[in-house]
Amino acid sequence: MSATTTIVTGGTESRDVQPVRRGFDWGQPFVYLVALVVAAIAVGPVLYVFMGGLRTTADLNANPAGFPDPWTLQNWTEVLGAPRFWGNVFASTVLAVATTVGVVVAGLMAAFVLARYDFRGRQGLYTLFAAGLMFPLTVAALPLTLLLRTLGLHGTYLGVVIPGIAFALPTTIIILVPFLRAIPAELEEAAMIDGATRIGFFWRIMLPLSKPGLITVGILAFVASWNGYLLPLLVISTGSLPQELWPLPLGVTQFSSQYSQNTGAILAYTSLAMIPALAFFLLAEKRIVGGLTGAVKG
Numbered sequence: 001m002s003a004t005t006t007i008v009t010g011g012t013e014s015r016d017v018q019p020v021r022r023g024f025d026w027g028q029p030f031v032y033l034v035a036l037v038v039a040a041i042a043v044g045p046v047l048y049v050f051m052g053g054l055r056t057t058a059d060l061n062a063n064p065a066g067f068p069d070p071w072t073l074q075n076w077t078e079v080l081g082a083p084r085f086w087g088n089v090f091a092s093t094v095l096a097v098a099t100t101v102g103v104v105v106a107g108l109m110a111a112f113v114l115a116r117y118d119f120r121g122r123q124g125l126y127t128l129f130a131a132g133l134m135f136p137l138t139v140a141a142l143p144l145t146l147l148l149r150t151l152g153l154h155g156t157y158l159g160v161v162i163p164g165i166a167f168a169l170p171t172t173i174i175i176l177v178p179f180l181r182a183i184p185a186e187l188e189e190a191a192m193i194d195g196a197t198r199i200g201f202f203w204r205i206m207l208p209l210s211k212p213g214l215i216t217v218g219i220l221a222f223v224a225s226w227n228g229y230l231l232p233l234l235v236i237s238t239g240s241l242p243q244e245l246w247p248l249p250l251g252v253t254q255f256s257s258q259y260s261q262n263t264g265a266i267l268a269y270t271s272l273a274m275i276p277a278l279a280f281f282l283l284a285e286k287r288i289v290g291g292l293t294g295a296v297k298g
Contacts, residue, residue, distance in 0.1 A: 099165055188201055223281050
C-alpha cells in the first residue's frame with residue numbers, strides 16, 4: 001500500500017508596503033531649544049566683545065546693549081598699531097609653542113611606556129596621572145612660586161612652560177594611552193621579526209598611527225597655554241619682565257587698567273587676543289573630535 005503525498009503550493013500576492021506612521025516627537029524640539037539656549041549663552045558674550053570693539057566709547061556708554069552706531073574700526077587700528085600688542089602676541093606664541101612641543105613629546109613617551117610595556121606598578125602610575133586631573137593649579141600656587149624662586153626660574157618664560165607641561169600631562173596621557181594600546185600587538189611582533197627595535201617600532205609604526213591623538217593633545221595644549229592666565233600671573237607679573245613681553249591674557253588686564261575709560265579699545269584688544277586661539281580651535285575642531293573618539297574606542 002503506497003501513500004501519496006500531495007504538496008499544495010499557494011500563490012503569493014504582492015502587497016504594497018504601507019509606511020509606518022509615527023507620532024510627532026515632542027522631545028526633538030525641546031533638544032533643539034536647549035541646544036540653541038546653550039549656544040546663545042556660549043557665543044553671546046563673544047559676539048558682544050567683537051561688536052563692542054566696533055563701537056565708540058560714547059556709544060557704549062549711551063546704549064551698552066545696542067548695535068554699533070556708528071560702526072568704526074578706529075579701536076582696532078589703534079590696538080594693531082601699538083607695539084605692546086605685538087609684544088604680547090610674541091610672548092603668547094613663544095609660551096604656547098614651547099608648552100605644546102613639551103606636552104606632546106613628554107606625553108607621548110610616557111604614554112608609550114604605560115601602554116606597551118608590562119611592569120610592576122604600571123596601573124598605579126597610570127592612576128597617579130589620572131588623579132592629576134583633579135589637582136588644580138590654585139592648590140599648587142604657593143609651593144610652585146616658592147619652588148620657582150629657589151630654582152631661579154621666577155619671572156621667566158621657562159618658569160611658565162615647565163609647570164604648564166606638568167599640568168597638561170595628565171590629560172595628554174589619558175588621551176594617548178588608549179590610542180597606543182589599540183595598536184595590535186601583531187604589528188609589533190612583525191616589526192621585531194623584520195629586525196626592528198623598540199625604538200624603530202616607535203618611530204616607524206607607532207608614531208604615524210597615533211597622529212590623530214597627537215594632533216588632539218597638541219591643539220588642547222596650545223589653546224590652554226594661549227588662554228592661560230593664572231600661571232603667567234604668578235610667575236611673570238611679579239618678575240622683572242617688561243609689560244610689553246607679557247602674554248596676551250596679562251596684557252589685556254594691564255591694558256584695561258591703564259585705559260579703563262576707553263571701553264571700546266579694551267573690547268577691541270580683548271577680541272583681537274581671542275582671534276588666534278578661536279580660529280585655531282575652529283579649524284581643528286574635526287581633528288579634536290576624531291582624536292577623542294579614537295581614544296574612547298581604544
